[in-house]
Amino acid sequence: MRMTKAFTALAFAVTLSIPTIVEADEGGVSFWIPGFFGSLAAVPAQAPGWSVTSIYWHDSVSAAGDVARAREIQIGRVPANLTASFTGNVNANLNLGLVAGTYTFATPVLGAQASASLLGVYGSNSSTLAGTLSGQLATPLGTGSFSRFDSINSSLTAFGDLLPMFQLKWNAGTNNFTTYVTGDIPVGAYQSTRLANIGLGHWALDAGAGYTYFDxxxxxxxxxxxxxxxxxxxxxxxxxxxxxxxxxxxxxQFLTKQWQVGLVGYLYQEIGCDSGSGDRVGCFRSRVQGIGPQVGYIFPVGDMQGYLNLKAYGEFANANRPAGWNLWLTFNLSPAAPTPPTTSRPRFTK
Known part of the structure; x- marks a missing residue:
């Protein structure tokens, strides 16, 4: 009886301290949200000035796996040698609202149209971790096996991190080029002991370049x-x-000057190893791909131009990262292209 109680107490303590399913990019969460860029990414804005972009992003993902562990733990003064394996799955549903204010400068920089943006995040994350911990425990009372199933539910609605971005765009006929630099300011809701978070928990720096062909x-x-x-x-x-x-x-393909249909996709690959004293699994890399349809609509809003885009991705070929599907609904309000000047002809009378 005493031995059974000791094993049960130790197994329960280990269940609380066991990490989630092993996923690269610390918990399978990356700074970059795949699919952030899409069609017309490198095309310059039609006119300088302020523009606002609002995005509704829904993400539904799941992952399953197992972790083998051999670690020393201590409960009070009773040492225990644990050899255990954890098998389980995690499910997450996110509904986020992203709002970005962008100012496009009238003065070119290096011959390009320059813009600066700041993006904020607010939304909800509902995550569930369920799994079974089983293995061998060695205590002063003896050695025996155990198996325990448990689940953790975590939900959160809060503000996320801030993301500044600076971008340059060049146009040469049907060819358009862009380069950008952005990053993560970790001011959002984050706790390392919580399953569901909105913030990332650390700083990040991201840069890249792109191309758009548009006729x-x-x-x-x-x-x-x-x-x-x-x-x-x-x-x-x-x-x-x-x-x-x-x-x-x-x-x-623009079917008319207003309606646009097509495909979108992404490839995400971690090319460096996870590291740090908190990394207990060594070099680990994540990967995921996604593809899906899109539809866009351009329309006037007073003296401004509105652009509405809906795109959805189904994910596949994932490794060490959750996979599922996500949906983007984007609305952009920007200055319309300036109206070309008209010339009036004088009227002649006899």
């Missing part, structure tokens, strides 16, 4: 943006995610 005469369009993320150490966990590479792309 207004035929309506053909194709875009691709390649970027890389450097992650700083998470001060709460001493975990540092490796360097991430991401490629967002989109192809579309």
């Amino acid at each position: 207004p005469k035929t309506g053909h369009e194709a875009s691709a943006v390649l970027g890389f993320t450097y992650n700083f150490v998470n001060p709460s966990t001493q975990y540092q995610s490796g360097v991430d590479m991401h490629l967002d792309w989109g192809v579309s």
Whole structure:
């Protein structure tokens, strides 16, 4: 009886301290949200001034796996040698609202149109972790096996991190080029002991370049943006995610001057190893791909121009990262193109 109680208490304590399913990019969460860029990514704005972009993003993902562990723990003064394996799955549903204010400068920088943005995040994250911990416990009372199933539910509605961005865009006929630099300011809701978070918990720096082919005469369009993320150490966990590479792309056809249809996709690959004193699994890399349809609509809003875009991705070929599906609904309000000056002909009278 005493031995059974001891094993049960130790197994319960271990269940509370066992990490979530092993996922690269610290918990399978990266700074870059794959799919952020899409069609027309490198096309300059039609006019300088302020513009506002609002995005509703829904993400539904899941992951399953197992972790083998052999670690020393101590409960009070009773040492225990644990050899255990954890098998389980995690499910997460996120509903986020992203709002970005952008100012496009009238004066060119290096021959390009320059813009500066600041993006804020607010929304909810509902996550569930369920799994079974089983293994062997060695105590002064003896050695025996145990198995325990448990689940953790975590929900949060809060503000996320701030993301500044500076971007340059060049136009040469049907060819458009862009380069950007952005990063993460970790001011959002984050706790290392909480399953559901909105904030990232650490600083990050991301930069990249892209290209768009767009022919207004035929309506053909194709875009691709390649970027890389450097992650700083998470001060709460001493975990540092490796360097991430991401490629967002989109192809579309304008059926009219207002309606646009096409495909979007992304490739996300961690190319550096996770590290830091908080990394207990060694070099680890995550990967995921996504593809799906898109539809866009351009329309006037007073003396401004509105652009509405809906795109959805189904994910596949994931490794060490959750996968599922996500949906983006984007509305952009920007200054309309200036009306070309008209010339009036004088009237002649006899």
